[in-house]
Amino acid sequence: MGMVVSFWILAAVGIIAALGVVLLRNVFRAALSLILCFLIVAGLYVTLSADFLAAVQILVYVGAISVLIILAIMMTREVAQGSPNSRFQIPAFIVAILFLEVLVLTLINTPWPVSSMPPTAPTTAALANSLFGEGGYLLSVEIAAVLLLSAILGAVVLAREK
Amino acid sequence: MLTNYGYIGLFLIAVVLFTLFMVIIPIALRFLKIVPHNPNPIKNSTFECGMETIGRTWVQFNFHYYFYALIFLALDVLVVFLYPWAVNLRALGFASFVAVIILVAIILVGYVYAWKKKVLEWK
Amino acid sequence: MVIGLQHYLILSAILFSIGLYGVLAKRNAVIILMCIELMLNAVNITLVAFSRYVVPAMLTGQVFAIFVIVVAAAEAAVGLAIILAIYRGFEDIDVSKIDLLKW
Numbered sequence: 001m002g003m004v005v006s007f008w009i010l011a012a013v014g015i016i017a018a019l020g021v022v023l024l025r026n027v028f029r030a031a032l033s034l035i036l037c038f039l040i041v042a043g044l045y046v047t048l049s050a051d052f053l054a055a056v057q058i059l060v061y062v063g064a065i066s067v068l069i070i071l072a073i074m075m076t077r078e079v080a081q082g083s084p085n086s087r088f089q090i091p092a093f094i095v096a097i098l099f100l101e102v103l104v105l106t107l108i109n110t111p112w113p114v115s116s117m118p119p120t121a122p123t124t125a126a127l128a129n130s131l132f133g134e135g136g137y138l139l140s141v142e143i144a145a146v147l148l149l150s151a152i153l154g155a156v157v158l159a160r161e162k
Numbered sequence: 163m164l165t166n167y168g169y170i171g172l173f174l175i176a177v178v179l180f181t182l183f184m185v186i187i188p189i190a191l192r193f194l195k196i197v198p199h200n201p202n203p204i205k206n207s208t209f210e211c212g213m214e215t216i217g218r219t220w221v222q223f224n225f226h227y228y229f230y231a232l233i234f235l236a237l238d239v240l241v242v243f244l245y246p247w248a249v250n251l252r253a254l255g256f257a258s259f260v261a262v263i264i265l266v267a268i269i270l271v272g273y274v275y276a277w278k279k280k281v282l283e284w285k
Numbered sequence: 286m287v288i289g290l291q292h293y294l295i296l297s298a299i300l301f302s303i304g305l306y307g308v309l310a311k312r313n314a315v316i317i318l319m320c321i322e323l324m325l326n327a328v329n330i331t332l333v334a335f336s337r338y339v340v341p342a343m344l345t346g347q348v349f350a351i352f353v354i355v356v357a358a359a360e361a362a363v364g365l366a367i368i369l370a371i372y373r374g375f376e377d378i379d380v381s382k383i384d385l386l387k388w
Binding site for chain 3: 003004007011014015018019021022027030031034037038041044045047048049050052053056057060061064065068069071072073075076082083084085086087088089091092093095096097099100103104107108112113114115117118119120123126127130131137140144147148150151152154155156158159161
């Protein structure tokens with residue numbers, strides 16, 4: 001019962017926040033709306049019993065990525081400029097609606113092999129085993145670190161003043 | 163496990179209701195003519211004490227702040243990998259320790275690069 | 286009424302479509318980047334929902350979601366750095382005006 005109520009509240013607020021990102025004229029308000037949407041996604045992870053991932057969502061998205069986005073807004077003085085639509089507004093709307101329709105029809109008509117087992121909880125130790133343990137994703141972790149390193153180097157080179 | 167988060171949800175609902183209540187109280191009192199309404203320019207200024215702003219308040223920020231946010235982001239993402247490893251340290255053993263040392267070393271290369279290029283300094 | 290896999294998938298499809306509309310219809314580069322983050326979040330919801338409902342004993346979807354989050358962080362860092370570099374050379378971040386390969 002609590003799951004149902006919390007899912008519908010989270011879904012409604014999440015969709016409103018996501019619409020706020022694309023519809024609000026003020027860029028700063030759109031960024032705040034995006035942060036609310038990140039928080040809602042963290043709540044959805046909790047309802048999916050992915051507790052560690054909810055913490056990661058808050059740590060990385062709400063803690064770091066939103067800081068980067070707000071700093072970029074402050075550095076580019078675009079609050080006065082607003083968030084104008086391009087001339088592809090109506091085609092973009094049609095494309096998005098058609099894409100949504102195709103996705104929803106596919107999702108409803110596919111017989112998903114849903115398992116009735118209870119979810120793993122808590123997930124942190126199990127995630128550590130699959131990330132670092134035997135037969136896990138250790139090489140992917142190191143490659144992700146290299147990707148992050150290249151991102152830091154690229155961002156420093158790009159944003160540094162000559 | 164979900165019941166623990168249910169308490170957080172209840173707390174969140176209480177916080178939202180309290181905040182809305184505090185915002186609505188002055189509006190309701192003003193609407194009921196309990197609060198007097200005589201504005202003057204000093205009362206309507208942004209700060210009743212302190213300096214008036216000169217020009218627009220949305221000035222362009224210095225680019226240097228971006229590098230601090232960047233390094234913070236890198237260390238933040240590093241924590242995502244370090245925390246589950248630290249929780250399960252004893253079960254994972256020495257091989258994962260070596261892997262984590264390599265992981266930290268890779269990220270530290272970026273940190274040292276930013277340091278050597280003097281992007282963390284204010285000129 | 287029981288919340289199942291399809292509820293999460295449809296919610297994530299809606300969020301993804303909103304992000305897609307924003308990417309196609311907006312001219313402000315930072316808003317476009319924000320909409321890309323929204324789309325990545327929708328994909329993460331899908332991965333975690335599949336992991337919860339299809340293979341609850343394994344956490345493959347959650348591991349994938351962690352990697353998607355790492356890639357999204359790297360993408361945001363580089364993307365915003367590109368926007369800042371363009372802004373410094375061009376004094377504008379309207380993507381419909383950035384049509385020169387060289388300036």
